Amino acid sequence: MSNDLKQDALDYHAYPTPGKLSIELSTDALTARDLALAYSPGVAEPVKAIAENPEDAYKYTMKGNLVAVISNGTAILGLGNLGALASKPVMEGKGLLFKRFANVDSIDIEVDTTDVDDFVKTVENIAETFGGINLEDIKAPECFEIEKQLIEKCNIPVFHDDQHGTAIVTVAGMLNALEIQGKDIKTAKMVCLGAGAAASACSKLLITAGMNPQNIFMLDRQGVIHTGRTDLNKYKQEFAVDTDRRTLDDAMEGADIFLGLSGPNLLTQEQAKKMAPKPIIFACSNPDPEIAPAEALAVLDDLIMATGRSDFPNQVNNVLGFPFIFRGALDIRATRINEEMKLAAAHAIKDLAKLEVPQGVVDAYGGDPLSYGKEYIIPKPMDERLLNAVAGAVARAAVETGVAKLALPEKYKI
Numbered sequence: 289m290s291n292d293l294k295q296d297a298l299d300y301h302a303y304p305t306p307g308k309l310s311i312e313l314s315t316d317a318l319t320a321r322d323l324a325l326a327y328s329p330g331v332a333e334p335v336k337a338i339a340e341n342p343e344d345a346y347k348y349t350m351k352g353n354l355v356a357v358i359s360n361g362t363a364i365l366g367l368g369n370l371g372a373l374a375s376k377p378v379m380e381g382k383g384l385l386f387k388r389f390a391n392v393d394s395i396d397i398e399v400d401t402t403d404v405d406d407f408v409k410t411v412e413n414i415a416e417t418f419g420g421i422n423l424e425d426i427k428a429p430e431c432f433e434i435e436k437q438l439i440e441k442c443n444i445p446v447f448h449d450d451q452h453g454t455a456i457v458t459v460a461g462m463l464n465a466l467e468i469q470g471k472d473i474k475t476a477k478m479v480c481l482g483a484g485a486a487a488s489a490c491s492k493l494l495i496t497a498g499m500n501p502q503n504i505f506m507l508d509r510q511g512v513i514h515t516g517r518t519d520l521n522k523y524k525q526e527f528a529v530d531t532d533r534r535t536l537d538d539a540m541e542g543a544d545i546f547l548g549l550s551g552p553n554l555l556t557q558e559q560a561k562k563m564a565p566k567p568i569i570f571a572c573s574n575p576d577p578e579i580a581p582a583e584a585l586a587v588l589d590d591l592i593m594a595t596g597r598s599d600f601p602n603q604v605n606n607v608l609g610f611p612f613i614f615r616g617a618l619d620i621r622a623t624r625i626n627e628e629m630k631l632a633a634a635h636a637i638k639d640l641a642k643l644e645v646p647q648g649v650v651d652a653y654g655g656d657p658l659s660y661g662k663e664y665i666i667p668k669p670m671d672e673r674l675l676n677a678v679a680g681a682v683a684r685a686a687v688e689t690g691v692a693k694l695a696l697p698e699k700y701k702i
C-alpha cells in the first residue's frame with residue numbers, strides 16, 4: 289500500500305471521531321412524557337409482552353434489524369492471527385457496510401478467546417439480543433465447529449461470512465468469468481491456494497455449481513493436498529486428490545483457474561505463465577492479493593483478473609454478499625441461511641453483472657464505461673440494484689424452503 293493511502297486510512301479511522309460507527313436514537317426523547325414511555329414506567333409494558341411472547345421482541349426492540357458481527361481475531365483478512373482487539377476496525381467496517389448498503393444495524397463484538405467451547409458459549413449466551421449473527425475472521429478449522437454448533441443452538445441465522453459470503457460472491461464471479469473465457473465449469477481445472485475457511489467453502493460451492501472435485505488442486509502451507517498425506521484434518525481430507533503433483537509449480541501446469549484465498553504475493557509471474565490459454569485468476573487475499581494485477585496481466589494477455597480490493601476492476605469480495613443476504617434473511621425472519629438461499633444469492637449477483645450499468649455507478653467508479661466483459665465480471669458494491677436483487681432472491685428462497693417466519697414482502701415479489 290502506498291504511504292499516502294496508509295496515512296489516509298489511519299486518519300479516516302481517527303477523524304472526526306474515533307472509529308466508523310455510532311449509535312443514534314430512533315425515537316423522540318424530548319419531553320418528560322417521552323421519557324415516561326421510553327423508560328420507567330412505560331418500558332415495563334414491552335417487557336411484560338416479550339416475557340409472555342418472545343416474538344414480540346421483534347415488535348418492541350431493535351432485535352429484528354440488528355446483526356452481531358463477531359470475531360476472535362484469529363484470521364483477520366489475509367493478515368493472520370492478530371488478536372481480538374486488532375480485529376475491531378474490520379468488524380466496525382463490516383458494520384459500516386451493513387448500514388451503508390442494506391440499512392442493517394450491527395454491533396461488533398470481539399471475543400478474546402481461541403477456545404471453541406468458550407467462544408460458542410459466549411455467543412450462545414448473547415444470541416437472543418440479535419436478529420442474526422455474522423461470524424467473521426475466525427481461523428480454520430475452529431470456525432467450522434463454531435459455526436456448526438451455533439447454528440444448532442441458535443434460532444436466528446448464523447453465517448460465517450468468510451466461508452459463505454466469500455463463496456457466494458466467488459461462484460457468481462467465476463460463472464461469469466468462465467462464460468466470458470468460453471470454458472465449461474464441468475471440465476475447468478482449478479488451483480486453490482489456501483485451505484482455510486474461504487478456500488474450503490468456495491471449493492464446495494463451486495462443486496455444487498458443477499465443478500469436478502478431481503479437477504481441484506487445493507494447497508496448504510505444505511503443498512498440494514493429496515491422498516498420500518497423513519497430516520490432514522478431516523476438513524482438508526475432503527479435498528485430497530490422487531495426484532503426483534506436490535508443489536504450486538506442479539499444480540499450476542495447465543490450470544484454467546487460480547483461486548487465491550491465502551496471503552500476499554504467493555504467486556509468481558513464472559507460475560502464472562504455466563496456466564492454460566484464457567486463464568482466470570482470482571487473487572482474493574486481503575488487503576494484498578497473491579499476485580498484483582499488473583504483474584499477472586503483464587505475462588498473460590488473455591487473462592481475466594479479479595482481486596478482493598475496491599481499487600482494481602473485478603472486486604470479488606464478500607461485501608457483495610453479506611449485507612444483502614442478511615437484509616433478505618431479516619426481512620422474512622429466516623431461522624437459518626440454507627444452501628438454497630446461498631445459491632439464489634450467487635445467481636442474483638451473477639445475473640446483475642449482465643445488465644446495463646446505471647450511469648450513477650459508472651460515475652462512482654471514475655466514469656470509464658462498464659459493461660459485462662473481462663473487466664466487469666461482477667457488479668460493483670455501489671450498485672443500488674444489488675439490494676433488491678440479492679435480498680429478494682434470498683428472501684424468496686427462504687420462503688420456498690420453509691425457513692421463513694414471515695410472508696414474502698411485496699417489494700420482493702416478482
Ligand SMILES: O=C([O-])CC(=O)C(=O)O
Nearest residue numbers: 364365366450574605606
Ligand atoms: O474484509 C474483506 O475485505 C473481506 C474479508 O472478509 C476478508 O478478507 O476476511
Ligand SMILES: [Mg+2]
Nearest residue numbers: 365424425450
Ligand atoms: Mg473476513
